[in-house]
Amino acid sequence: MLCAGPCAEQAFIGPLPQGLLPVSFVAKTREPGAQAQGTAQQMDAEMEYQAVSGIKTPARITLAMPDIVEMDFKLAGCALNRR
Numbered sequence: 350m351l352c353a354g355p356c357a358e359q360a361f362i363g364p365l366p367q368g369l370l371p372v373s374f375v376a377k378t379r380e381p382g383a384q385a386q387g388t389a390q391q392m393d394a395e396m397e398y399q400a401v402s403g404i405k406t407p408a409r410i411t412l413a414m415p416d417i418v419e420m421d422f423k424l425a426g427c428a429l430n431r432r
Contacts, residue, residue, distance in 0.1 A: 370405060372396055378414075390414055402429035 373396070377389035392414050399408035406427055413419040 370396070370398060390417065399424075399427070401427045402431075404429055 374394050376392045376394070378392055379389050392412060394413075395409075395411045396407055397409040398405045400406075406429075407422075407424055409424065410422040411420070412422075
């Protein structure tokens, strides 16, 4: 996998025939107004893709903040509306 972005050691881009798509990243979040040196919560994100009418679209998005919440979004029955 290739790395990209300001947090290059934690953002991963996966090569696909249609180009590069993000497959995972790690973000640090703080309360509004918190000091930069303050305690940050880590959020992990992972994406899986599916082909919809030949276009890669998210099939699953998982967001997790350890010991707080895990959200698993599954996108099914998607259709492409060409304009």
